[in-house]
Amino acid sequence: MAQGSASQPRDRPLDVADRSVLGEAAPFPQRVAEAPVSGMAALGHARELAGRRQRSLWGDAWRRLLKNKLAVIGLVIVAVFVVLAALAPILAPYSQSEVVDFRLTRQHPSWTWPFGLDANGRDVFSRMLYGARVSLVVGVLSQGIVLLIGVPIGAIAGYYGGMTDNLLMRAVDVIYAIPQLLLVLLFVNWWGPGLTNIFLAIGLVGWVTETRLVRGQVLQLREQEYVNASRVAGANGLQIMLRHLLPNSMTPIIVALTFGIPTAIFTEAALSFVGVGIRPPTASWGQMVGEGSKAGYVQTDPHMLLFPVLAIGLTMLGFTFLGDGLRDALDPKAND
Amino acid sequence: MLRYVANRLFWFVPTLLAMAAITFVIMSATPGSPFDPGGANQISEDAIRQLEEKYGLDKPVYQRFGIYVWNAVRGDFGISYANRPQTVESIIGRTFPKSLELGLWATLFAVVVGVSLGVLAAVNQNGALDYASVTVAILFYSMPNFVMAFLLILLFAVYLPNQGINLGFSIGGWDAPIDRVLPTIALGAAPLATLARYTRSSMIDVIRSDYVRTARAKGLAERGVILKHVLKNALIPVITLVGPIFAAVGTGSFFVEQVFNVPGMGKFFVTSMQSQDQTMILAVVLIYGVFLAAMNLIVDLVYGMIDPRIRY
Numbered sequence: 001m002a003q004g005s006a007s008q009p010r011d012r013p014l015d016v017a018d019r020s021v022l023g024e025a026a027p028f029p030q031r032v033a034e035a036p037v038s039g040m041a042a043l044g045h046a047r048e049l050a051g052r053r054q055r056s057l058w059g060d061a062w063r064r065l066l067k068n069k070l071a072v073i074g075l076v077i078v079a080v081f082v083v084l085a086a087l088a089p090i091l092a093p094y095s096q097s098e099v100v101d102f103r104l105t106r107q108h109p110s111w112t113w114p115f116g117l118d119a120n121g122r123d124v125f126s127r128m129l130y131g132a133r134v135s136l137v138v139g140v141l142s143q144g145i146v147l148l149i150g151v152p153i154g155a156i157a158g159y160y161g162g163m164t165d166n167l168l169m170r171a172v173d174v175i176y177a178i179p180q181l182l183l184v185l186l187f188v189n190w191w192g193p194g195l196t197n198i199f200l201a202i203g204l205v206g207w208v209t210e211t212r213l214v215r216g217q218v219l220q221l222r223e224q225e226y227v228n229a230s231r232v233a234g235a236n237g238l239q240i241m242l243r244h245l246l247p248n249s250m251t252p253i254i255v256a257l258t259f260g261i262p263t264a265i266f267t268e269a270a271l272s273f274v275g276v277g278i279r280p281p282t283a284s285w286g287q288m289v290g291e292g293s294k295a296g297y298v299q300t301d302p303h304m305l306l307f308p309v310l311a312i313g314l315t316m317l318g319f320t321f322l323g324d325g326l327r328d329a330l331d332p333k334a335n336d
Numbered sequence: 337m338l339r340y341v342a343n344r345l346f347w348f349v350p351t352l353l354a355m356a357a358i359t360f361v362i363m364s365a366t367p368g369s370p371f372d373p374g375g376a377n378q379i380s381e382d383a384i385r386q387l388e389e390k391y392g393l394d395k396p397v398y399q400r401f402g403i404y405v406w407n408a409v410r411g412d413f414g415i416s417y418a419n420r421p422q423t424v425e426s427i428i429g430r431t432f433p434k435s436l437e438l439g440l441w442a443t444l445f446a447v448v449v450g451v452s453l454g455v456l457a458a459v460n461q462n463g464a465l466d467y468a469s470v471t472v473a474i475l476f477y478s479m480p481n482f483v484m485a486f487l488l489i490l491l492f493a494v495y496l497p498n499q500g501i502n503l504g505f506s507i508g509g510w511d512a513p514i515d516r517v518l519p520t521i522a523l524g525a526a527p528l529a530t531l532a533r534y535t536r537s538s539m540i541d542v543i544r545s546d547y548v549r550t551a552r553a554k555g556l557a558e559r560g561v562i563l564k565h566v567l568k569n570a571l572i573p574v575i576t577l578v579g580p581i582f583a584a585v586g587t588g589s590f591f592v593e594q595v596f597n598v599p600g601m602g603k604f605f606v607t608s609m610q611s612q613d614q615t616m617i618l619a620v621v622l623i624y625g626v627f628l629a630a631m632n633l634i635v636d637l638v639y640g641m642i643d644p645r646i647r648y
Contacts, residue, residue, distance in 0.1 A: 070474070174354040177625050181590070182605060186359065186617075189609050190366040266480045270591065273482070274606045293486065293595065298507055302494050305486060313483040320478035 064329035071325020077318025085132035092126035097281035106301040116303040119291060124304065127283035128311055134284045135315065138199045138268040139261035145203025146210050146260055151253065153207070154214025155241050159222055169215070172208045180205050184267055185276065193279050198271060202264045213256055217249035251330035258326055262319035269312050285312050337640070344633050348626070355625050356408075356618055357401060363614045364397045370417035370612040391417065404618070414615040418608060424619045428601060432623070434510065435593070435600035439586030441516055442524035446585075447578060450528040451571070454535025458570075459562060461540060469532060477529035482591035485522035489595070492518060508597035519596040523589050527581040534577060539570040572643050579635035583628040 065071050084091065094100060099121045100113070107117035115124035157168040175183070187201035218241075221227060227244050235243070269286030271277030273293075278284035285308045292298070292305030369384050370393075388394050391414075395403075407414065413424040457469040476484075492505040509515045542548060543566055551561045593602035601620065608616035 174351060174358065177351055177628065178355050178358065178621055179584075179624050182617075182621060182624075183358075185606060185609050186362045186366075189612075190362055262478075270480075270482065273591075274594070276606070276610065289482075289486065295507075298489065299494055302490055306490055309483055309486045309490070313479055313487070316480060316483065317475070317478045320474070324474070 061326075061329040065325050068325045068328065070321045071329065074318045074321025074323075074325060077314060078322050081132060081315055081318060082136060084129055085136040088129040088133050092123075092129045094123040094126040096122075096127050096130035096283040098122060098126070106297065106304065108301065109303050115307045116301075118288070118304055119297065124288070124307055127288060128285065128307060130283040131285040131288060131308065132311070134195065134278055134282065135265045135268060137195065138202065139265045142199040142202035142206065142264040143257050143260045145200065146206045147253070147257070149203070150207035150210025151214050151246070154211035155218050155245060155249075157211065158215035158218025159237055159241055159245065161219075165215070168211075172211050175205070175208045176212075181267065181270065184271070188271060188276055193271075193276055195278060195282075198268055198277055199264070202267050206260060206264070209260075210253070210256055213252055214246075214249055217252055218245050221245050221248050255323060255327045255330065258319060258323035262316045262323075265315060265319075266312065341633070341637070344636075348629050351629065352622060352625050353405065355621055356405065359618055359621050360397065360401050360404070360614075363612070363617065364400075366612065368612055369393070370614060391415070404615075408622075413619050416608075416613055416616045418611040418613040418616065424615050427604075427616070428619055428623070431599060431601040431604070434598060435602055436586050438516070438519055438523060438593070438598060438600060439582060441520040442585045443527070443578065443582045445520050445524035446527040446531055446581065449524075450531030451535050451574065453528075453532040454574075455539060455562075455567065457532065457536045458539030458543065461543075466536075470536070473529040473532040473536075475529075476525040477533070479525065480591075481522050481526060481589055482595060484525050485519070485592050485595040488518045488522055508595070510596075510598050515596070519592050519598055522595070523585055523592045527577075527585065530581070531574060531577060535570065535574050538573050539566060542566045542570040572639065575638060575642070576635050579631035580628065583624070583631040586627065 065075070089095075100117055100123050102121045104117055105119055105121045107113060107121075109116040113123055113125065115128065118124050118127065153168055153172075157165040183205045184201045187204060188197055191197040191201070222240075222245060227240060230240050230244055268277055268284065269289065272284040272286030273290040275287075275290060278287055280287060288308035289305060289312070292301075292303075292308065297304055369388060385394075393400070404414070411425075413428075416422050416424050416427055419427060453469040453473065457466040460466050479487075489507050492503060493507045496503065504512075504514050505518055506515065548561060548565055551565045552558075556564075590602040590605040592598070593600045594606075601623075604613075604616050604620055607613075608620070
């Protein structure tokens with residue numbers, strides 16, 4: 001897709017004929033700025049007259065999303081996950097490091113402790129609620145970094161093309177060629193464990209995927225008529241990127257982020273599982289899996305392993321369902 | 337064709353160099369020394385310095401990088417700092433075949449089951465079988481392999497034996513043939529789902545094409561149409577996936593190997609990192625890079641052979 005449009009002519013400078021057709025350049029931008037507003041208003045008015053409800057792109061997408069069963073399941077899972085994570089201190093009967101009873105280690109699930117107690121006699125349920133917080137924070141903040149780095153670089157590479165594009169994309173290729181988990185591990189090993197270092201590392205490694213995506217989008221979009229028109233009207237590169245190219249690349253970016261969050265959550269779990277992630281006594285699902293999977297516990301006390309594993313699995317499932325649904329719902333070519 | 341291969345091979349070199357350089361820079365920025373054992377049995381600063389000198393770690397980064405590349409080109413990847421005096425080659429030589437074996441099984445499992453599921457789904461489009469296989473695919477697809485690995489262990493090695501149904505699965509190991517089953521499923525599940533999805537959509541595209549309608553119109557049996565006309569063309573895009581899948585799976589998934597106690601290369605992912613075993617990490621990164629690049633090249637060549645429209 002990206003290769004196809006790359007072969008098209010880039011940034012074609014306007015020739016004299018184009019300029020003469022457009023006439024005077026100076027008053028043109030003002031007219032362009034006003035025209036769409038009145039045009040839209042007129043359109044809306046016409047629709048009202050026709051008695052039809054107005055639909056926005058987002059409204060359409062939302063309705064399509066709600067029609068998709070799997071997407072709704074995903075949405076519910078994600079919503080429950082976010083609420084549990086946000087309200088962890090209120091919902092959890094114990095704090096995450098609190099030892100309920102040091103004599104009752106590895107107590108199996110019961111009415112008092114629905115998910116049982118861990119090897120230190122701490123409440124597994126409470127620790128999982130706090131673990132959800134860690135997952136949520138890592139998922140969201142790492143994707144924030146991915147956005148901040150990935151989108152501008154992709155847009156610049158795609159829009160300016162040529163040498164800039166070549167240099168940036170070769171760098172991206174190299175980073176892309178190294179297994180992402182290995183690179184994250186290298187960073188975390190360098191900076192030391194801890195929440196901040198983990199989401200920074202995941203963000204700093206993950207932006208390359210976003211960059212490739214945005215570049216591909218921008219490559220396609222920049223040859224569109226309206227981008228040319230805007231250029232003719234005197235908009236500079238930054239304005240065109242912010243006003244036209246990025247808003248029109250919004251939907252693939254959103255979908256990529258929905259898939260990026262579970263990947264980041266999994267990466268954190270993986271790091272904590274092998275003991276280089278979140279430091280105890282702070283709870284993290286991966287760390288709980290690591291503890292529960294120790295040789296002596298798996299067969300005798302599987303509850304310590306089962307609940308955090310299910311939590312990770314369910315969260316992944318929720319985000320994947322939601323991401324798949326969003327991809328279909330946000331596709332402007334889809335019809336009801 | 338030869339020119340194309342030569343060109344691709346030529347680009348291997350700067351990519352691998354850059355990969356090694358990035359790893360090198362991060363590793364040397366990381367505080368600590370590979371010779372610091374940590375914990376209880378401390379050795380003196382002097383001893384650490386002597387060891388670093390012996391292995392050339394006292395030299396500046398660019399010099400070390402140069403030396404490393406020069407040695408690597410001649411096939412000498414150095415001594416694993418954490419497993420002295422074993423060389424990196426001997427460790428890789430011992431562990432890589434095990435990862436590769438697991439990878440081969442997992443790829444085979446993913447291709448056979450995934451493609452079959454995809455074909456069945458496409459042939460019964462919107463039927464019960466279609467929904468079943470799409471559901472299996474999406475479940476497998478969203479589960480990280482280490483979640484899958486633990487679920488399999490909990491079900492087959494803990495829950496079922498506790499219920500009196502012992503199928504002979506253990507919670508880990510690599511001795512009996514049956515020990516390969518669970519890791520293969522855990523590692524192959526996600527690629528299986530990807531392959532099933534791609535096969536299904538690719539099949540459906542082809543089934544709707546004109547020449548398939550022609551084949552049906554001239555009275556060919558449905559079975560013949562699917563096997564001869566649809567499958568052959570529908571599998572072209574699917575083949576491109578097998579290369580990267582095999583590269584990812586064959587170099588050893590750290591988690592699956594860790595969970596099932598497989599003595600493969602994957603475990604060096606983390607252990608060498610923690611012990612700052614730079615030579616080992618570089619080897620792992622480079623093997624992955626070479627493997628992935630080689631797979632992609634092979635896939636492109638195979639692609640050219642089976643699709644007459646592609647010429648290099």
